Amino acid sequence: MCGNDTSHGDPNLNPIDDSPPxxxxxxxxxxxxxxxxxxxxxxxxxxxxxxxxxxxxxxxxxxxxxxxxxxxxxxxxxxxxxxxxxxxxxxxxxxxxxxxxxxxxxxxxxxxxxxxxxxxxxxxxxxxxxxxxxxxxxxxxxxxxxxxxITRGRCSLYGLWGNSTLGGKTLQLRALDWDTKGGLQDFPVVTIYHPRSPKLGHAFANVAWAGYIGTLTGMSSTQMGISEIGIYFSDDTFGDESMSGLPFIFVERYILQFSETLDDALSFIADVRRTCHLVLAVGDGKLGTARMIQYSHSRVNFFDDQNLQPVADWHPRIPNAVYCGMDWLCPSHQYRLYQQIIYQYGQITPESSIRNITSVAKTGDLHVGVYDLTDSILYVANARGTNETGPLEAYQRQFVKIDLNIEFARKQSSMK
CATH class of the missing domain: 1.10.439 (Penicillin Amidohydrolase; domain 1)
Structure with missing residues (x-):
């Protein structure tokens, strides 16, 4: 099993930046x-x-x-x-x-x-x-x-809907716990894609770094979101792995770029040639729900709040929620994420998630995306860059709010 860090982090009290681009x-x-x-x-x-x-x-x-x-x-x-x-x-x-x-x-x-x-x-x-x-x-x-x-990363995710959130909104978390020493956070980029041809799908937003077009974090104009966790501490419910198939960063991108509904995304995951051990989550703000997916080359299982796995006292099921903290067999992180969801159950908003979930559960050191899939709002924070000040971890830094309704509808400016 993964590490046994039971400590809690401090709440993130930074104001959210909502200034226009x-x-x-x-x-x-x-x-x-x-x-x-x-x-x-x-x-x-x-x-x-x-x-x-x-x-x-x-x-x-x-x-x-x-x-x-x-x-x-x-x-x-x-x-x-x-x-x-x-x-x-x-x-x-x-x-x-x-x-x-x-x-x-x-x-x-x-x-x-x-x-x-x-x-x-x-x-x-x-x-x-x-x-x-x-x-x-x-x-x-x-x-x-x-x-x-090869590297995958250890990350956290949730999908929340219905009674778990304030006003019944559909929210999703993608906390990326990856390498903060590779310089990536010095060049953070959110890319908005606007297709002019049906072969390129529909508009979507990709959260990454300069020159990286694979998807680890993002939302689509069809009110869908994607999250991922690389799994190192698995069990015998996972199948085989393979180096041959569609790399998961492009599985995730395909879902954002082409899937119109949750069913489209789940069907694609079921049918695609998969590669390594992962946990994915897909949220759909139109349907007001989310699913978590246990993923490997030879096996795929789909979970909602009624059949969520793994079953353990450190990973209790929560109505109208799917979640996974850092890895599959990771009791301390899983339970800490559970505690923070339950702590404000029924009142969770993107702002309260930023303040009291990711920061206290200590997840999302490289970057964090919180998705309001109901209203198409993206909240993003990045790790401290070189020569910057303040906390290293993204979950303790200022988040930026991006209204994707505006960005997906934006026309190209004539300024040069």
Whole structure:
């Protein structure tokens, strides 16, 4: 089982920043804004397109400087970390041997050959557009998008609806507990995608970092949200893992980009060729509910508040709620998240969740997204960047409120 930290964190009493985005500049098919203020400001990018390449070229043009700075820092850090901790990552022995003998770059390029048949070609075109616009190596960007299958992260999530929330709103949490030493939080980006072709689905918001187009955190214009936890401490209810399939960051992105309803998302998860051990959550503000999914290459199980797993005294079921704290077999974190949900059960709002759930449960060190799926409002906080002050963990920092009704409807400005 995972660690036994039973301590509670302090409430997050920072005011939520609800100031409007500030336009910086525009290019063909793209607009760059900043949102938030002071040290907790981040980039808000809008891209429009008929193709993935349109998206990528606009994105890469607007964020060229940030991408060029982040890529070598992030790569050097994760390469060193993975090489140092290779025996702890629970990878197939044959893949470990490739990493050890040929290096991480070679291994990730090989991994790409195993998954490329499952990835939408428009994703590769988007990466190519970024590489061309920013004048950096296409393969280098692609490699960073393969890292999630190896590192995964330990995270937390919930889906709340009906009697569990104030006014019966549908709320969702995505707390990303990943590496805060790789420089990612120096370049936080929320990207709003505006398709001009049906093949690109519908509008959605992706919370990530400069140059990263996979989805770990985000909401869609169809009032849906996605959350994920990488599972290291599993049990025999999980199935096998595989290095061949659709990487989970693109499973999550597909759901935001193409699913109209919760049923669409669950059907896609059931049918897609899955890879590693995960727990996912999908919320639907239209239906007013959420589901948690136990996920592996060979097995998938769907949970609501009536059949939520794992069954344990440290993971009690809660009416109108699904939740998972940090890992599958993780008693202290699971129970701490349970306590904070129960503490304000029936009165939970995004603001109270920010104040008393993630901060007290101590989850979401790299970034936190709280989704109001009923009203299409996104709340985001990022970890302390280099040379910034205050708490390191995102859950203790200022959150920024983004009204996605406005952002999804935004038209491109003519400013250059």
């Amino acid at each position: 500030k336009l910086i500049r525009t290019v063909e098919n793209g607009s760059l804004y900043t949102v938030g203020s002071g040290e907790d400001q981040f980039w808000l990018v809008h891209v429009w397109g008929n193709t993935g390449y349109d998206y990528g070229f606009a994105y890469g043009t607007l964020l060229k400087e940030q991408i060029i700075q982040l890529q070598p820092i992030a790569w050097a850090h994760f390469e060193q970390q993975i090489m140092d901790e290779l025996d702890k990552l629970k990878l197939p022995k044959w893949f470990e041997e490739i990493v050890a003998s040929k290096g991480l770059a070679f291994a990730l390029d090989f991994q790409n050959t195993l998954v490329e048949g499952y990835i939408d070609k428009e994703i590769y075109e988007e990466i190519r557009g970024i590489a061309d616009a920013a004048n950096i190596d296409y393969r280098a960007i692609r490699r960073l998008h393969m890292l999630g299958e």
